[in-house]
Amino acid sequence: MKKRVFGIFFVMLLSLSLTFLVFAADDVPRLVDEAALLSDSDAEALLGLLDEISERQQMDIVVVTVNSLQGASSMEYADDFYDYNGYGFGEERDGILFLISMEERDWYISTTGYGITVFTDAGLEYISERFLDDLSEGEYAAAFTTFAELCDDFITQADTGEPYDVGNLPKEPFWLVGSLVIALAAGFIIALIATGVMRSQLKTVYSQPVADNYIRKGSVNITKRSDLFLYRHVSRREKPKDNGSKGPGGSSTHRSSSGSTHGGRGGKF
Secondary structure, X not given: OHHXXXXXXXXXXXXXXXXXXXXXXXXXXXXXXXXXXXXXXXXXXXXXXXXXXXXXXXXXXXXXXXXXXXXXXXXXXXXXXXHHOOOOEOOOOEEEEEEEEOOOOEEEEEEEOHHXXXXXXXXXXXXXXXHHHXXXXXXXXXXXXXXXXXXXXXXXXXXXXXXXOOOOOOOOOOOHHHXXXXXXXXXXXXXXXXXXXXXXXXXXXXXOOOOHHHOOOOOOOOOOOXXXXXXXXXXXXXXXXXXXXXXXXXXXXXXXOOOOEEEEEXXXX
């Protein structure tokens, strides 16, 4: 009887523990600022942005800052932080995590599930180029905001069936009106300077009604005119053939300590 009561108690305790773990994983914030890089207002705004995009796109977008990697590589730390804190939507645990470590000045982006498809190697390179300047200058709120907004754009693009990749990266915005005004203004200034210089060099020159005054009498006596073709040189170069290959693309992957598959990219800042 005692064994039966103990067994029932153990099952209830295990059930409560598993329930707690599920809720704990759901309650893990998408912003973990252990290095205290953000002000309270910046942290609140960023967390709100991460939550809104994650829930709308059904993919976790996580930002983590730490003081040290504790001897691990940035890739290992980012992968394990994602895995063991229960991030991710659905069975494939779709999501992306952005980690920075202040002691090592390392950053790493870890992708999981559908995130591996959304954020290709070329796409991660594009994203990192957009936030690295802010990261290096200590503008952490700006860097993390740029990261989150680009994640939103990349997920939306991937949902069309053509994720951003080699040969299909976002186009840089072109400021047509401003560029046109600047070009016209620069051209006008250059033309004004050039004509001013030429006018200053022609102060001793006066217009003449005919061209006779510019020709020395008897100096020119043309008796015959003809055109003579000497030679022709033609260079030929083979046109490169289009074999239809797109080139390298997609996402390289690896396995974390938990056995999960991740994509990713990292570096120094």
